[in-house]
Amino acid sequence: MHDDGADPVLASYRPPSQLVVDKEIDHLDVHCRAFIGLSPFLTLSTADADGWPEISPRGGDPGFVKVLDEHRLVLPDRQGNNRLDSLRKVAVNPRVALLFFVPGVEETLKVFGTAELLAADALDVDLTEFGRAPRSVLVVTVQRAYLQCAKAVMRSGLWDPASRIDRGALPPFGTMIRDHCRLESPLPDDATLRAELALEL
Known part of the structure; x- marks a missing residue:
């Protein structure tokens, strides 16, 4: 954990519980895999060489992100606006973060790692969706993953029909x-x- 004693605002927070610290793992376990397999939506965070951030929504059928093994997953890139902001950033700075959502589930899944941009046919994995292959893929090597508690989604009422x-x-x-x-x-x-x-x- 970081030493926040030098910052008075950060120092005003109580330390996280041991459970919160210990839930961070360095691979995709069976629960992470199940969560990804049910997820039709995620946000992808990237940054350029100078650290300027980008965040992009990605969606598809549940399980559109494929888990190759406990340390790698594949994120297909579909037809978009062709700005390629995220992909250009990955090309110069491979560090990425993904936040997975499952409709009706108030917990989320965070995954951190490094990404490699590859041609769509570079992997022997069927990523066809809506009758089309992706334009390219990001292969993410997982360094950290953990399930995020439900507080933010509960507060927002994100899945509550009355909140629409x-x-x-x-x-x-x-x-x-x-x-x-x-x-x-x-x-x-x-x-x-x-x-x-x-x-x-």
Whole structure:
């Protein structure tokens, strides 16, 4: 654990319990594997050579991330916006963090390690989804993993249907993007944009 005595704010926190410390493991055990196998969504954190961070949502069918063994997993890269922010960062700084979610489960799974960017056909693993192979894959070598307690998801009510907001609480996505980009002409309505996205899945 870190020595936080020099920082008065950090020093004001009580130390973590021994259980919280001991739950961190250096591999994917049977429970981590089961969690990943049920997860349709994760966030991928990367950073460039100077440490500037990036975070990206990744999704697919449950189990779209494949566990090769207790120390390696494969994250396929699907059709996206072609900014390639995360992949460009991995190319210069291989350190990554993944946070896995399972709908209806309030705990999450954190995985830390290093990633290697490979062509989609570099592995003898079937990663076809929605009838298409991925554009590339990240092979993550796991260094640390642990299950995160449910407090944050419980507080947010993330899986509680009563917590869902009406989409009308925000402007249409096309309107927000038009304003971000300061466009003069309107973009297609959200139904058209979603139909176009569905064709790219």
